[in-house]
Amino acid sequence: MDAHADAVSTVSEISKSSAGTLTVFPVPAFQDNYLWVIDDGKDAVVVDPGDAAPVLAYLDSRGLTLRAILITHKHADHIGGVDALLERFDVPVHGPAREAIACVDHPHHGGETVHIDAPAMTLEVIDVPGHTSGHIAYFLGAGAAGAPRLFCGDTLFSCGCGRLFEGTPAQMLASLDALAALPPATLVHCAHEYTLSNIRFALAVDPDNAALNAWHQEATALRAAGRPTLPTTLAQERVTNPFLRSDAPAVIAAAQQHVGQTELSREAVFAAVRGWKDTFR
């Protein structure tokens, strides 16, 4: 427990929101997961608790009561702590309807609205298949936590996207298009600290992208200071993330060169870049 408490305390408080009444905090777990906790100073919600101990340490350190659990997809590093949290807190578990997850008692397909009384908030559920076939994301509109907030599991990362374990490139591209259509100011709460390795690949695709090079410097400094690079913003991802830029001339040219073909469709560009990243070292 001490180790977990230390891990929590080393994450900079800087990533908390000061606008709005809700705080959003990345509880670190495993190698590079963030278990996002949203709270109003009294009551809390956790997104994708892959491990219970660091979540409980954070809740206890701030005197918070857990009121709900939100799950984006079935992978163990996103659900592994749910049962232990339910032993202490009898709370609803929201999650994907299209995936078999025993602990989910509020299944969602996408398009639903999730109302939580405490902390008071309303989230929109978005269907984002690709990484897994039933993957969902949660969108919290502007107001309660300052800027709009997106909790997207393993679908969108800073300068990256999830591996296609179950979905097709077309499905993932449509899912990323749906997320990219959210307001530019949306803060993107990805489930992993993959930013620097993703940027290394993004620079191989799009080396002359000034915004990407600037983000590389900023993210490197954040990590050197022991701070998370997340949340990122959709505005930043739209100009730096090669998986949101399948129609950018530099990304198209790189994809064409990688697969040795011209006249690639937008979907083929996306598929080429996704396949390239799968084997990139």
Ligand SMILES: [Zn+2]
């Ligand atoms: Zn996953």
